[in-house]
Amino acid sequence: MKKFFLFGTLSFLFLSCSSDNDDNVSKSNLTIDIQGLENLVPNYVYEGWLVGGGNIVTAGRFSVNDLGELSQTTFELNTNRLNAATSYVLTIEPAVGDDPAPSAVHILAGNFNGNSGIMNVTHSSALGNDFSNSAGKYILATPTDGGSMDNEESGVWFLDNSTGTPMNGLTLPTLPNGWKYEGWAVINGEPVSTGKFLATNMADENAATSPFKGNSSNGPSYPGEDFLQNAPTGLTFPTDLRGGTIVISIEPEPDNSPSPFLLKPLVHNVPMSATTHTVLNMNQNLVSLPEGTFTR
Structure with missing residues (x-):
């Protein structure tokens, strides 16, 4: 053939x-x-x-x-x-x-x-790409809860609001066919997806169908998630993301697992002292990239 x-x-x-x-x-x-x-x-x-x-x-x-x-x-x-x-x-x-x-x-x-x-x-x-130019910013906020200022530490959005106007918070290279980015919040040791995406300046694939967001539809047009209801087994929503970890992974498409793939170019441990609605900077995690040799 x-x-x-x-x-x-x-x-x-x-x-x-x-x-x-x-x-x-x-x-x-x-x-x-x-x-x-x-x-x-x-x-x-x-x-x-x-x-x-x-x-x-x-x-x-x-x-x-x-x-x-x-x-x-x-x-x-x-x-x-x-x-x-x-x-x-x-x-x-x-x-x-x-x-x-x-x-x-x-x-x-x-x-x-x-x-x-x-x-x-x-x-x-x-x-x-070696992802050495990757960078990420995010805020803790829950914009889909109908304007309530409660539980603001229960959502993560990959945007930069430092100028007073939301802007793209992620600097990531364009991926080839067969790959997508995915955001994660590690809550009490359990990774929970914030959604997959290719464009960093648009809402992610979870925007319209997320079971976790609130009842308001006013989420930002950027990747992110509010963890307000329908928590996975073993977790309780709303939650507090402080003390947890925020991750951007690169996932194969089709995806081989519901857990984060081994490629994680951006990672950040959320400080317990983090202030909601304030920009937090992610760290590069390039040591996670595999490599090898071949000999004939």
Whole structure:
């Protein structure tokens, strides 16, 4: 079967790997070493791909346990295809019923330099950015409670109101296909989503359907959430976000889990002394970005 698709900024031809099962085909090993990946739960797996000569072929699938250990690090592959590869790309794929071509969720990539290479999120065939220019501001407020000034510490909105007029509070690069941003409030150790978004100057996907917001519809046109009702099991709303943690994560699309994904470029522990309606600054968390090497 032949299938055309867009991969990064280049178009490649997907080739069937059925001939690799022929005992007469020469095989060689590809070894990978990756730090910072997480368990994807049973429905998804990681899959490597060899890119070269306008072609892309699978380089094997693996899972990761709760300790970040890969289930397999050495893969026996067609020697000619391995030697022809100019780059390696790692994607997230459905574990069952998967399309034979790579998904849009490219998490790591790197070029071969001789017989080895370094893979990271910065490569143009992955997320294409190191997120070093990321920055975030937010306020504690509950604008969807009909104007009441009660429980203002029970909502978080990613905006900057320091000039008296709400402005965009997030500086984040545009994500490639296969990824979305998501805001989180960690309440008593439990992460609760504030909603997914691509644009930082618009309301997030939860704006119209959130079960947590109040009965007023006057939320700002920026990502954020009020935690006023319908609390998840184990939590009580309204709450107090002070002493908790606010997070911006980068999530695969489709999402593999209801919990935050491993990519968390912005994080902030809300001070117990935080004042509502006053701008708070987030911190970069770039140590959470995975990276690795590959050798043939």
